[in-house]
Amino acid sequence: MPTLYHGTLIHSLSLTQLEVLPNALLCVSDTDGIIEWLERGVEGSEIQEVAARKGVILDGGVEVVVLGKGEVLCPGMIDTHTHAPQYPNNGLGQQYQLLEWLDKLTFPREAMFADVEYARRIYDQVVKRNLNAGTTTACYYGSLHDESTRVLADICDDKGQRAFVGKCCMDRNCPPTYTETTESCISSTKSWLSHFDKFTSPSSSDSGSGSDQSVPSPPLVQPILTPRFAISTTPEVLAFIGKLAHSRSPSIAIQTHLSENPAEVEFTKQLFPDCETYAGVYDKYDLLGPGTILAHCVHLDDKEREVISKRGAGISHCPTSNTHLNSGAADVGKMLRAGIKVGLGTDCGGGYALGILPSLRQAAGVSRFVSWSSAGSTASPSSCDAQPLSLPQLFHMATLGGASLCRLESRIGNFLPGKEFDALRIKPASPGMWTDDRDSPEEVFEKWLFTGDDRDVADVWVRGRRVGGAA
Numbered sequence: 087m088p089t090l091y092h093g094t095l096i097h098s099l100s101l102t103q104l105e106v107l108p109n110a111l112l113c114v115s116d117t118d119g120i121i122e123w124l125e126r127g128v129e130g131s132e133i134q135e136v137a138a139r140k141g142v143i144l145d146g147g148v149e150v151v152v153l154g155k156g157e158v159l160c161p162g163m164i165d166t167h168t169h170a171p172q173y174p175n176n177g178l179g180q181q182y183q184l185l186e187w188l189d190k191l192t193f194p195r196e197a198m199f200a201d202v203e204y205a206r207r208i209y210d211q212v213v214k215r216n217l218n219a220g221t222t223t224a225c226y227y228g229s230l231h232d233e234s235t236r237v238l239a240d241i242c243d244d245k246g247q248r249a250f251v252g253k254c255c256m257d258r259n260c261p262p263t264y265t266e267t268t269e270s271c272i273s274s275t276k277s278w279l280s281h282f283d284k285f286t287s288p289s290s291s292d293s294g295s296g297s298d299q300s301v302p303s304p305p306l307v308q309p310i311l312t313p314r315f316a317i318s319t320t321p322e323v324l325a326f327i328g329k330l331a332h333s334r335s336p337s338i339a340i341q342t343h344l345s346e347n348p349a350e351v352e353f354t355k356q357l358f359p360d361c362e363t364y365a366g367v368y369d370k371y372d373l374l375g376p377g378t379i380l381a382h383c384v385h386l387d388d389k390e391r392e393v394i395s396k397r398g399a400g401i402s403h404c405p406t407s408n409t410h411l412n413s414g415a416a417d418v419g420k421m422l423r424a425g426i427k428v429g430l431g432t433d434c435g436g437g438y439a440l441g442i443l444p445s446l447r448q449a450a451g452v453s454r455f456v457s458w459s460s461a462g463s464t465a466s467p468s469s470c471d472a473q474p475l476s477l478p479q480l481f482h483m484a485t486l487g488g489a490s491l492c493r494l495e496s497r498i499g500n501f502l503p504g505k506e507f508d509a510l511r512i513k514p515a516s517p518g519m520w521t522d523d524r525d526s527p528e529e530v531f532e533k534w535l536f537t538g539d540d541r542d543v544a545d546v547w548v549r550g551r552r553v554g555g556a557a
C-alpha cells in the first residue's frame with residue numbers, strides 16, 4: 087500500500103529554481119520508498135478523487151499524511167563532509183589552525199576509537215542526532231580503525247541513514263599513537279571494503295512502483311575510499327586507492343581534503359615537488375573523478391578549479407569549519423562559475439554544529455564577505471561583481487547539489503517522481519522561529535532555514551521509512 091502526503095512541498099530543481107508547491111499530493115510506494123507520482127494544486131476535498139484517478143483507492147490500508155497549516159515538506163539534507171569520531175569535540179578548537187588542531191584535539195580523540203565499544207556508543211548518538219537534525223544522507227569519515235568503522239556502517243544501516251562510510255588512510259606524518267604502516271593501511275582498507283558486500287540494493291522487481299529507473303538503486307550504505315589528505319598519505323597508498331577505486335564500475339567513491347589551510351598547502355607542495363598544484367597531486371594518482379568529494383577547497387587557483395571541473399569531481403563547502411579553524415573564506419561563486427558541483431558539509435568537529443542548517447547560514451554569510459572583499463573594503467555591496475549566494479543556491483547545495491556529489495542526483499535531492507522519498511516535515515516548534523498565520527509557506531521555510539533547528543523537524547523519512555523526527 088502506498089502512502090500519500092498532502093500539503094506544501096518545497097524543493098530545488100536547479101541552482102536557480104526553488105519550487106514551491108502548495109496543495110501538492112505525493113504518492114510514495116511502501117515497498118521501495120519511491121515517489122510514484124506528484125500532483126499539483128489538489129485541494130483537501132479533492133484528495134480522494136485525485137488518488138482514485140491515479141488508481142489509489144483510499145481505504146483503511148492507505149495512509150494519508152496531511153500537513154497542517156504552516157507546515158512544509160522538503161527533501162532531506164545531505165551532509166557531504168563530516169567526521170563521525172569528532173562529534174565529541176564539537177565546539178572546541180577555535181584558537182587553532184588546521185595542523186595544530188589535528189595534533190592537539192583531533193588525533194587524540196580519534197585514537198580513542200580503537201575501543202570498539204566506545205565507538206559504538208558514540209556512533210549510535212552521531213547517527214541518531216544527525217537524522218533528527220534532518221541529515222538524511224551523510225558522507226562520514228571514520229577513524230583509521232577498520233572494525234570501528236564497520237560498526238559505523240552497521241549503525242547507519244540499522245537506523246536507516248543513507249551514508250557513505252570511509253576508513254581513514256593515514257600512513258605518515260601522524261602521531262605514533264595514531265597512525266598505521268603502509269602495509270596495514272592497505273590490508274585494513276581491503277578488509278574494511280569487504281564489509282560492505284552485505285549491504286544490498288533494494289529489490290524493485292516486485293514493487294509495482296512507478297519508478298522508471300533501469301539500474302537498481304545502490305545500497306543505502308556505501309563505502310567511500312578515504313585518504314585523509316595528501317600530507318598523511320604516502321604516494322604508495324594514494325596509488326593503491328586510485329587503482330582500487332577504478333577496479334569497480336561504477337568506481338568506488340573517494341573523499342579527501344583539499345586546500346583547506348595555507349600551511350597545509352605549503353607542506354603538501356614540499357612533499358610532492360613534482361606536482362604543480364595540490365589538486366594535481368590527487369590527479370596524478372587518478373583520484374579525481376565524478377565519484378570524488380573534495381572538502382574545503384578554500385585556496386584553489388584557476389588551474390585547480392579547471393582540473394576539478396574537467397574530472398567531474400565535486401566540492402564540499404564547509405564554511406562553519408573554514409571560519410572556526412581560521413582556514414579562510416572559500417569563493418563558492420568561482421567554483422560554480424567553473425562548472426564544479428558544490429554541496430555543503432558540516433565538517434564536525436572542525437565545524438561545531440550538528441546538521442546542515444548552521445552550514446547553510448554560514449555559507450550565506452561567508453559569500454557576502456567574499457563579495458564585499460572582492461569589490462574592495464569601501465565598495466557598497468551592490469557594486470560587487472561576485473554576488474552573495476541566493477536562497478535557491480544555498481538550498482540546492484544542501485539537497486540536490488549534495489546529491490550530485492554523491493552521484494545520487496537521479497535518486498534523491500528533490501521530489502520528482504521516480505526518486506526515493508528522503509524528506510523532512512517542518513513543523514515550527516523551536517522558540518527561535520517566529521511564525522504565525524500571516525506567513526506564506528515560503529516565509530515559514532526561509533525562517534526555518536535561518537532560525538530553526540531540529541525541534542522543528544517533526545518527521546524524517548529515508549527511502550520512505552520514518553527514521554527520526556521530533557514529533
Ligand SMILES: [Zn+2]
Pocket residue numbers: 167168169343381433436
Ligand atoms: Zn574534514
